[in-house]
Amino acid sequence: MLEQHLAALPIILPLIAAPIALILGRSVLSWGFATLVSGLAFLLSWQLLSAALSEGVISYAVGGWAPPWGIELRVDAANAFVLLAVTAISTLVLVYSKHSIEKEVKATNHTLFYTAHLLCLAGLSGILITGDAFNLFVFLEISSLATYTLVSLASDRRCLTAAFRYLVMGTIGATFILIGVGLLYMKTGTLNMLDLAERIDLYDSSRTINTGLAFIMVGVSIKLALFPLHMWLPPAYTHAPSAVSAFLASTATKVAVYVMIRFIFTVFGIDHVFVDMGMGIILMVLAVVAIFKCSYMATVQSNVKTVLAYSSVAQIGYMILGLSLVSVSGLMASMIHIFNHALMKGALFMAVGAVFYRVGSVEIKDFAGLGRKMPLTMAAFTIAGLSIIGVPLTVGFVSKWYLVSAALEQDQWLVAAFVLVGSLFAVMYIGRVIEAAYFQKLPESRSSEDIKEVSWLMLVPMWVLVIANIYFGIDTSLTTEAANSASEWLFQTNNMLENKVMEGEVLEGHAIEEKAQEVSS
Amino acid sequence: MSFILDYYNYWIVVFLMMAGFYIVISANNLVKKIVGLNIFQTSVFMLYISMGKVTGGTAPIVAEGVTQYSNPLPHVLILTAIVVGVATTAVGLALVVRIKRAYGTVEENEFDNKDDVI
Known part of the structure; x- marks a missing residue:
């Protein structure tokens, strides 16, 4: 029973739990409940990843309607890997959020926070697992609407304008994806991603398909905050409650990067996107500019959360750079960085949230002297910061190592x-x-103020992420193995589909020749 | 000329899309921005619905003597998209209400701090 429906559970569970968390009413109850549900989702996604690594693909027909007519859920190494990261971060952030939320969100809104968090988790899991292009749009909007609510829950009024800006940009992005999917449907008559992939190859040079590709790429780029379309991200992450910033920075944009990978590698195919349409050079240039411009912007900010937000946009540049190299190792570097960046940014935002909990401000000048007063928090910040920089023995080094070696593989010294x-x-x-x-x-x-270390409930999740930063920096077998099989899987399916189409064409060619011979004889 | 007439549904879609998009970018008033967003989304609904029409087909209800039906799937899809659009509008307007309470205005050029401009 459980085995059979395993693929659907990481979506269903938080989706059903969200209204229950609202009904529970009391902050502590819904906190405990939401954490439990998120922990269960984590265990399920662990199961899914091990099943996907051993069996290959798990396909689940929603409501018993066989694909391509019904909605299909497809779990493979690539999305199970990202799902594991998302549910793990969600659980840790929920544990952390109890105290952080008490400080930053009005007491009457606590249950709303946990409800919106669960809805966001359900949406993100849905985006990852679904194998249907339209269903992806629906889940994208579920998670986005929950996200706008989460951002607007902070007590500072500037969170409202940040959330509004995010809503406008996010809706335009999602509508662009909807237009793109509509154009693809118009030409191919299907919404199932694998079905789409097979039929798109038949109409490679169709203008409708290419317009669809353009719309989807721009829409997803808004969602993942690729360089010129990132303007919603810094204010949203700066003014959202710290727990929300930690959750969003380490999951939401990562899931959008996954969506881009899925559309490029599974739906459109590498040859179409990179060879025919020349997207590779566009993505590479934008990624490099993102790394430079936003890293520079991060160095001139005075608010530490804004620094981390700009740093996030720069790190997204690294992920896009990896996939724009169009090689197994480049894609693998992207996948590893999706996982690793979740670990680093989660820990950094949690540490900053802890500082806000005690000091009430996250301006750089207010960090003065905190190394003595809050040694564990600042140590966590330092180690996660070293990881962002890419110092050996941290996960940041692993990501950069694979990214640089993938670039050097193609002699891209620059x-x-x-x-x-x-x-x-x-x-x-x-x-x-x-x-x-x-x-x-x-x-x-300040010296008279009572600034001391935060409670263990905030420190434990922070340090779990910090230790994960070091552990996966030393023992890279899990991440590299999963990322490697994920990227090989993506390339393999891509080649498989193309070969199939090639064979189809050859067969057609034979048929025509035979007919011609019949006619002549 | 026939190029324009044959594809008149697309011209409507393109016009609505651009009009909505322009309002979102140019309007100062936050409620107007939401209205623009709505027009923008509506154009996509039109795109989907008009693509479902099959020339000579009737409404997709099984009836005797009818062999050709319009495609019902885009209509079903767009029902979902309309729900999403309504939800987005609701969240957007709720935010506008809270912005009005916090800032005392919904005109973005009247915000005190220029950093808050959307």
């Missing part, structure tokens, strides 16, 4: 150099915070 210079910027923006925390004295006005 790209490799850009990646390394991006790290230098990271040294600057993380260094400014660490310098304030450890090498500046606590201001006189």
Whole structure:
């Protein structure tokens, strides 16, 4: 029973749990419930990943309607891997959020927070697992609407304008995806991704398909905050409650990157996107500009959450750079970085949230002297910061290593150099915070205030992520194995589909020749 | 000329899409932005619904003597998309209400701090 419906459960469970969390009414109850549900979703996705790694693909027909007519859920190594990261971060953030939310969200809104968080989790799992292009749009909107609500729950009024800006941009992005899917449906008559992939190859040079590709790429780029379309992200992450920033920064944009990977590699096919349409060079240029511009922007901000938000946009640049290299190792670097960046940014935003909990501000000048007062929090910030920079023995190094070696594999020396210079910027923006925390004295006005370490409920999830940062930096077998099989799987299906179409054409060719012979004889 | 007439549904879609998009970008008033967003989304509904029409086909209800039906699937899809659109509008308007309470205005050029401009 459970085995049979395993693929659907990570979506269904949080979706059903969300209204129950609202009905529970009391903050503590719905916190416990939401954490439990998210933990269960994590265990389920662990099961799914091990099943996907051993069996290959798990296909689940929703409501018993066989694909391509019904909606299909498809779990393979690629999305099970991202799903594991998303549910893990969600669980840790929920554990962390109890105290953080008490400080940053009005008491009457606590249950709403947990409800919206569960809805967002359900939407993100849905985006990852679904094998249907239209269904993907629906889940994208479920998660996005929950996200707008989450951002607007902070007590600072600026969160409202940030959420509104996010809503306008996000809706335009989602509508672009809807237009793109509509154009694909118009030409192919199907919405199932594998079905789409087979039929798109038949109409490679169709203008409708190419317009659809353009719309989907722009729409997804807004959702994942690719460089010129990232303007919604810094205010949203800055003014959202810290727990929300930690959750969104490490999951929402990552899932959007996955959507881009899925559309490029599964639906449209590498040859169509990179060879015929020349998307590779566009993505590469935008990624490099994102790394530079946003890393630079991060170094000149005064609010630490804004610093981390700009740093997130720059890190997304690394992921897009990896996939724009169009090789198994480049895609693998992207997949690893999706996982690793979730670990680093989660830990960093949690540490900053802990500082906000005690100090009430996240300006860099307010970090002065915190190294002594909050040693564990600042140590967590430092280690996660080193990971962003890419120091050996942390996960950041692993990501950069694979990215640089993927670039060097194709003799892209310039790209490799850009990646390394991006790290230098990271040294600057993380260094400014660490310098304030450890090498500046606590201001006189502060010394009388009671600033001490936060409670273990906030420290444990933070340190779990920090230890994961170090553990996966030393023992890379799990991440590289999963990412490698995920990217090989994506390339393999791509080649398989193309071969199938080639054979089809050959057969047709034979048939025509035979007919011609019949006619002549 | 026939190029314009044959594809008149697309011209309507393109016009609505651009009009809505322009309102979203140019309007100062946040409610107008939401209205623009709605027009923008409506154009996509039109795109889907008009693509479901099959020339000579009737409404997709099984009836005797009818062999050709219009495609009902885009209509079903767009029902879902309309629900999504309504939900987005509701969240957007709720945000506008809270912005009005917090800032005292829904005109974005009247916000005190220029950083808050949307």
